[in-house]
Amino acid sequence: MLCAFCQESDLLCRACQASVEKGTISRVQLALFREVTRLRKTLPRFRRVQINRVFEYPEALVLVCSPSSMHLLVGRGGKQVQELSKKIGKPVHLVPETNDRDQLLTTLVRPGTVEQVSMLYTKGSQQLRVRVSRKPLLLKSVTIKKIAKQVMGLDIELVRS
Ligand SMILES: [Zn+2]
Numbered sequence: 001m002l003c004a005f006c007q008e009s010d011l012l013c014r015a016c017q018a019s020v021e022k023g024t025i026s027r028v029q030l031a032l033f034r035e036v037t038r039l040r041k042t043l044p045r046f047r048r049v050q051i052n053r054v055f056e057y058p059e060a061l062v063l064v065c066s067p068s069s070m071h072l073l074v075g076r077g078g079k080q081v082q083e084l085s086k087k088i089g090k091p092v093h094l095v096p097e098t099n100d101r102d103q104l105l106t107t108l109v110r111p112g113t114v115e116q117v118s119m120l121y122t123k124g125s126q127q128l129r130v131r132v133s134r135k136p137l138l139l140k141s142v143t144i145k146k147i148a149k150q151v152m153g154l155d156i157e158l159v160r161s
Helices: 004-008 015-021 029-041 045-048 067-074 076-088 101-108 143-154
Strands: 051-056 061-066 092-097 114-122 127-131 155-160
Touching: 015 061, 015 076, 029 045, 029 051, 029 076, 045 067, 051 143, 061 067, 061 143, 067 076, 067 092, 076 092, 092 101, 101 114, 101 143, 143 155
Parallel strands: 061 092, 127 155
Antiparallel strands: 051 061, 114 127
């Protein structure tokens, strides 16, 4: 991820430049931060947007952001996030940095919906079984599992009803 300085500037520091060259920070991620910087300059409310982590998957760029940033990034009727996706050439999926399990799961499976959550106990470990609507999800199951683990340390299993 770009350092705080580079997120705010049009130039890249030496460390971030090296990360871009190595591919640790992709062109898509760079385009995202450039666009967010541009929005911060033009829309005062965007200065409150805080993106904590960025994960790139084949199907989408996942932004883990502060819960209060969610509505700013989504925009009215989802317009902002759609524009952002178009600008960087990849779907953007927003996830709040949260300790609220239901909030996290609900946003991860969008545009599907969570129908039921149950706890499975196996030898010394716990796993959440999350039943989701049949609607196609934007993120792949494997991606949803990884992010649930990264953000809240949850082990989940997704089941389609
Ligand atoms: Zn930097």
